[in-house]
Amino acid sequence: MSNLINVPKNGSLANTNSNVNFPSWLDDIFNRDLPSVFSSNFNTGITLPKVNIKETADAFKVEMAVPGLKKSDFQLDLDNQVLSISAESKNEDEKNEDNYTRMEFGYSSFKRTFTLPESVNEDEINANYQDGILSILLPKKEEARQKPPRTIEIS
Known part of the structure; x- marks a missing residue:
């Protein structure tokens, strides 16, 4: 049987x-049915970097922790008050020795978008990448900047 x-x-x-x-x-x-962890986005290699956003009297400061990338891996786009931050990294490592070849490769990418407030002066935005931190300065328009407190004299 x-x-x-x-x-x-x-x-x-x-x-x-x-x-x-x-x-x-x-x-x-x-x-x-399989749990959702097995059926959607399982092991895609995509992670979103953490972001710190700080507002000062003159600007918004965005810091993104993205170690291991090069400045050329990033692309920053601004379209209709939406700031898009993306990066793509590819690496290949091939080792040829006596009787074998070992090849390792990797690919990673991400894209984050932020809707900017109308108070941001889009013409003066600048970015810097150093020591694994992408820093973006979003200066405020002059009329949106906080004025320092002052004392008003009574007459």
């Missing part, structure tokens, strides 16, 4: 031989 198991399109296990008894819990495992 054969011990074949047919797996129909709906994924349930059908026993073709009445002498073969599979535990019911095994059938349940194959009939249930």
Whole structure:
């Protein structure tokens, strides 16, 4: 006698031989949907870098921790008050030795977008990348800058 198991399109296990008894819990495992961790975005290699945003009287300061990249890996775009920060990095490492070749490669990318407040002077935005930190300065328009407190004399 054969011990074949047919797996129909709906994924349930059908026993073709009445002498073969599979535990019911095994059938349940194959009939249930996989958890979302296995079905969507599993091991895509995409992570979003953490961002600190600080507002001062004159500007907004954005700092993004992105170590291991080069300045040329980044692209910053501004379109209709939306700032897009993206990076793409590819690396390949090939080692040829006596009887084998080892090749490792990697790819990573991300894209983050931020809607800027109308108070930002888009013409004066600048960015700097140093020691793994991407810093973006978003200066405020003159009319949006906080004025220092002052004392008003009573006449």
